[in-house]
Amino acid sequence: MVDLTRSSERRRQAPRAVSQLRPAFYIASYFGLILSIAMVVPALLDAADGEPTWSVFAVSSASVFCVSLLGVVSLREPVPGFTPRFGFLLTTTLWLFASVVCAIPFWLSPLDMSPAAAYFESMSGITTTGATVLSELDAMPRSFLLWRAMLQWLGGIGIIAIGLFLFPFLRIGGMQVFRNENSDRSDKALPRLVSVTRALCFIYLFISVSCVMVFAALGMSIFDAICHAMATVSTGGFSTHDRSFGFFEDARILWAAVVFMVLGALPFVAYVDLSVRGRFTIWKDWQARTFLLGIILVSVTLAIWLQHTRNIPFQEALTQSAFNVVSVVTTTGFASDDYAVWGPFAFGAFFILTFIGGCSGSTTGGIKVYRFIIVFQALRRAFTRLVYPNAVQPLRFGDRIIEQDVYDSVIIYFIAFFLVYGLTILMLSLAGQDFITALTGAQTAFTNVGPGLGETIGPAGNFAPLGEFELWLLSFIMLLGRLEIMTVLILFTPVFWRD
Structure with missing residues (x-):
């Protein structure tokens, strides 16, 4: 009798997921107000340019x-206490709601975009993917170019926030390794979450403004500098020109972009630590150090390859190599050249780099460096145990011991990633796409990189030739990749909706 009573009490205390839809939509409505105000900016730009498309915005x-x-007004009610269930529901709801809202100007525009294409472009912007169905960007009204850049900038700060404050507590893909325990305040850069959020927003804005000033000083127009800075710091990849950064033909601009793409790919909590406590901890961060050393190694290797295969000076080869390597590995997606024609070695290298991504707590997508580190550590431990079966060798991430639940989360993430990746390739192939397009289209959408490989969706192409089904499918895959897979997939399980 006591057990039945306790069971009924637990059922009354645990709110059903359906009942939490209302507060999730209530919070999403506030985000809608913010996005509606943001739409006024491109409308004013069109009005200043004398473009009739101001009415669209x-x-x-x-x-x-x-x-x-x-x-x-209608959904107002007390927001429930935070639970993992509400966290999953709220995160997915906000991203879906934002992508629908931000697609409206594309759909109503004279750009002749179908609902699938408009939603794809919006989702690509919000998730900072950078894949596009638009062409002839140089002749497009500036309002739509600015709107695309604004979507990526807003999506970048959004993913930093949930990546640092929400994902670790939802135990997503090993992200709990970065959670600061409540009993340990010494690791916190600031004692209160509100203060940390304020500091993050200031740093994000400071880096963005700095990027604008550098781009403008190096010869970009003010408009190009603003749009490219927002897409660079957010590691998004939308450009205002069809040739992307190849339009500028200036090595100084390419190197400046490399610096700011790397800044966007490093953990932002380290910037907070630097600005508030004066501690430079980035180089002490194991994943940041691995990430930076990996970029240098791959860039130099590809530069040597280009020098010998294309007969260009090493300095020029290093510029092209570094820019495109950093662009892909940070999941930005800019291009200064069609690296798909650099040869088979470069083709294979960029295919692998597309999976990696940057550091946790950054604006980047991809699998993330820290997961590869944990898997490598597990592989090394497995080899050791083959030789010394009784050896006790805990997994370590820097100076931290990796708990079993963290390791399990990482392995589950990899399983889910490649399972969904394989199914997406099959679905794109069934829709009639060639193998390279299906392979790299699924990959670049899932890792939020932007351009794929091949003639259709490579750096010199876009996603416009794809059909309606493919665009809807890849839009969903971009959301899965951006929200670490499990956040979205758990909504499709019966256990989530039970009491």
């Missing part, structure tokens, strides 16, 4: 504002 802004305000 004006109508979109007014519509989203009214609907969101209605949601705030």
Whole structure:
């Protein structure tokens, strides 16, 4: 009898996931208000340029504002206490809601975009993927180019926030290794979450403004500098030109972009530590050190390859190699050249780099460096145990011992990643896409890189030739990759919706 009573009490205390949809939509409505205000900026730019498309953003802004305000008023109720279930639901709801809202100006525009294409472009921006269905960017109204850059900039700060504050507590793919225990305040750069958030936003804005100033000083127009800075710091990859960074033909601009792409790919919590406590801990971070050394090694290797296969000076080869390697490994997706034609070695190298990604707590996508480190440590331990079966060798991440649940989360992430990746390749192939397009299209969407490989979706192409089904599918895959897979997939399990 006591057990039955306790069981019924637990059921009453644990809210059903369906009941938490209302507060999730309530919070999403506030985000809708913010996005509606953001739409005013490209509308004003169009009005200043004398473009009639200002009405597209004006109508979109007014519509989203009214609907969101209605949601705030009608759905208002106390927000439940944070639980993992509510965290999963809220995160996915916010990203889906934002991508729908941000797709409205594309759909209403004179760019002749279908709902699937508009949603794909919006999801690509919000998830900082950088894949596009648009061409002839040089002749496009500046408002849409600015809107694309704004989406990536907002998506970049959003993924930093949930990556640092939410994912570790949801135990997503080993992210709990970066969680600071409540009993240990010494590792916290600031004692309060609000203060940390404020510091992160300031640092993100400071790096973005610095990038604008550097690009403008090196010869970009103010508009190009603003748009490319937002896409660079967020590691998004949307450009205002069809040739991307190849349009500028200036090595100084390419190297400046390399610096800011790397800054966007490093853990932002280290910047908070530096700005608040004056401690330079980036080089002490094992994943940051591995990431930087890996970039240098691959860039120099590819530069030597280019020098010998294309007969170009080493300095030029290093510039092209470093820019495109950093662009791919940070999942930015800019291109200064069509690296798909650099030869089979370069083709294979970029295919592998697309999987890696940057550091945790950054704006990058991909599998992330720290997961590869943990898997490598596990592999090394397995070899040791083959020789010394009784040896006790704990897994370590820097000076931390990796707990079993962290290791399990990483392995589950890898299993889920390659399972979904394989199924996506099959579905794209069934839709009629050639193998290279299916292989790299699934890969680049899942890792949020942007351009794939091959003639269709390579650095010199885009995703416009793909059909409606492929665009909807890849939009969903971009969301899966951005939200660490399990955050979205768990919503499709019956256990999530039970009491």
